[in-house]
Amino acid sequence: MPLSARMSVGLLVGLAVLLLLNGLFTLLARDAVVDAFVRAQPDSPRSDAERIVLITLVQAAVFGGLAAVSAAGLARRHNWARWAGLATSAALGLVTLAATFLAGGVAVSTLLLLVLCAAAVASLAARTTAAWTAGPRSRGSD
Numbered sequence: 001m002p003l004s005a006r007m008s009v010g011l012l013v014g015l016a017v018l019l020l021l022n023g024l025f026t027l028l029a030r031d032a033v034v035d036a037f038v039r040a041q042p043d044s045p046r047s048d049a050e051r052i053v054l055i056t057l058v059q060a061a062v063f064g065g066l067a068a069v070s071a072a073g074l075a076r077r078h079n080w081a082r083w084a085g086l087a088t089s090a091a092l093g094l095v096t097l098a099a100t101f102l103a104g105g106v107a108v109s110t111l112l113l114l115v116l117c118a119a120a121v122a123s124l125a126a127r128t129t130a131a132w133t134a135g136p137r138s139r140g141s142d
Contacts, residue, residue: 012071023060093117
């Protein structure tokens with residue numbers, strides 16, 4: 001496995017772990033997170049804060065699951081996993097960037113997520129990763 005493919009798998013696993021753990025911790029502390037949103041913006045109703053937390057949970061589960069599936073498929077040299085990982089990383093990066101601009105502030109975890117997404121896109125788009133996934137094993141199994 002070339003270095004770019006190993007990096008891709010590692011970055012996708014890192015994204016999956018980060019997102020799924022974030023979702024788990026948010027779920028476990030859901031009431032506290034909602035209360036923090038309500039305290040930060042006292043003019044907005046509690047239902048808006050609950051909706052934001054639910055959207056965050058769904059986003060973490062969907063993108064984390066897709067990153068995990070892509071990492072597993074890429075480790076088995078499937079070409080579809082490279083494309084799925086590319087789409088997942090790029091979409092997550094764009095969603096995170098848009099949310100950062102709308103929120104007006106940048107957290108350290110957001111910067112980490114953006115760096116991981118950019119690195120994953122770069123390593124998945126590398127010629128060596130593309131050539132490796134297009135090898136003899138993946139042609140017969142896709």
